[in-house]
Amino acid sequence: MGKQALGFNKALDDIAEALNSDITTSEKLRFLVKAAARALGVKGCSLMLLDVQRKRLFHAASQGLSERYLRKGFLEAEKSLTEALEGRVETIFDVATDPRIQFQELARQERIVSMLSVPVKIKGEVVGILRAYSRTQREFTVVEEQFFISVANLIGVVLELGRFNETEKQLMEAKDEPPSLLTPLSLQVKPASFAHPSEEEFARLLDFYQIEWIYEPRSFVLEWEGKAAEMFTPDFYLPALDIYVEMTTLKPGLTTEKNRKVRRLRELYPEVNIKLLARRDYDRLLAKYGHGPLAGVKTRGVGRVLFSAPKIQKRVSQLAKEVSQDYEGHHPVLVGVLRGVFCFMADLMRYLTVPADVDFMAISYYGGEGGKAVRVTMDVGIELEGCHVLLVEDIVDTGMTLSLVLNHLKARNPASLRVCTLLDKRIRRLADVHLDYVGFEVPDEFLVGYGLDYQEEYRNLPFIALMEEEKTQRRSRDTKKRPG
Ligand code: PRP
Secondary structure, three states: OOHHHHHHHHHHHHHHHHHOOOOOHHHHHHHHHHHHHHHHOOOEEEEEEEOOOOOEEEEEEEEOOOHHHHOOOOEEOOOOOHHHHOOOOEEEOOOOOOOOOOOHHHHHHOOOOEEEEEEEEEOOEEEEEEEEEEOOOOOOOHHHHHHHHHHHHHHHHHHHHHHHHHHHHHHHHHOOOOOOOOOOOOOOOOOOOOOOHHHHHHHHHHHHOOOOOEEOOOOEEEEEEOOEEEEEOOOEEEOOOOEEEEEEOOOHHHHHHHHHHHHHHHHHOOOOOEEEEEHHHHHHHHHOOOOOHHHHEEEEEEEEEEEOHHHHHHHHHHHHHHHHHHOOOOOOEEEEEOOOOHHHHHHHHHHOOOOOEEEEEEEOOOOOOOOOOOOEEEOOOOOOOOOEEEEEEEEEOOOHHHHHHHHHHHOOOOOEEEEEEEEEOHHHOOOOOOOOEEEEEOOOOOEEEOOEOEOOEOOOOOOEEEEEEEEEEEOOOOOOOOOO
């Protein structure tokens, strides 16, 4: 057997051992990529996975590539790699002249000359590509290609196993449930364990809203100190939203240090979107779903009035005027998401000067346990195909509800789809949804009144006010209530 074939055998032996060991899915992927690069004798290797929309590729594990190259941005799946994404082997002999390369100058600086790409598949479906980068012009032999395809197949097995347990659990639990709002389970590299329970809870929340996430996706170099680098690894990356999330829910003493790192990251990597979830922000986010320490906070009742009844009426009539002008000559369908929206909807429609239909829908709430995905509990009855639909919300917070509902409505093929919300809690946004009409931007506080509730109370107030918290006393964590 030739030296190279022996090398491939050894690499596959090592890979088999790693796959059979007790390391996490991410660690297995890193091991595979590294072993492949070494055995092929190339500069580097990278596993790129398609996002849920199958439009962009992101680096999930890599070896031998600089930070600068890795953070060059997403690869548009349609522009390059068409052969690999269609399931074939793709060789680029000269990166400098090949039109399929999207970042030619960066590749040249990285000293990448030739590339070999093979598809990564799960049960026959292409989910990404495995790519080798060579410093010299290189034609890859059939044996080399075959070895690389074997590694890509093993990566498919690792990915499938990584999501197997979760999928199985979700399917078991979903058996008796109405169909989920979004059907395909996204491809997620699940960690064996989270550093902190709050991270696990956050992952469950994202799962509920079917938002794809990757735990500790990559490390950014912040500073070089001699030979050692100061690194920063955000907790989550949400590929479909292109946002990193760092949670500072551990020891409060670490928050200052994390803030500094996030600031530095933003300076060095301005194109990176990162959201810092401080403990208080996170507790508030969970309290909305009736979980976490703030869910049971005893209140002293209604505090400062933020928007008085006349102020609300004035703003709603202005919004209705704008809507009426924009829909002049049309007959829009106003769709509200229950329940908080009912006051706003009732006023908004009465101020409209164009004829309009009104309908409502409802979706399930995050229950805190894993395994369940959001679902429509009450759907719109009106046929929306070809209609001008205006989705009406009382408040947009993380944006997760809205992005799901919009996807659901888009599937009904309306002629147009716009969003009107009375309140915009922009500071808490995770899903970057476009809002066409906004009444007021509001701070990150518990709000009640004019449809918004605290533990199902206060919806009937004619104004919108802040809740006053009793900071010293706390109630049981299982209270069923969701402040607005
Ligand atoms: C509110 C609001 C939105 C959602 C927005 O509903 O009516 O539908 O929260 O939150 P998001 O942007 O974080 O997804 P809530 O869950 O409080 O229920 P309710 O309308 O029955 O009060």
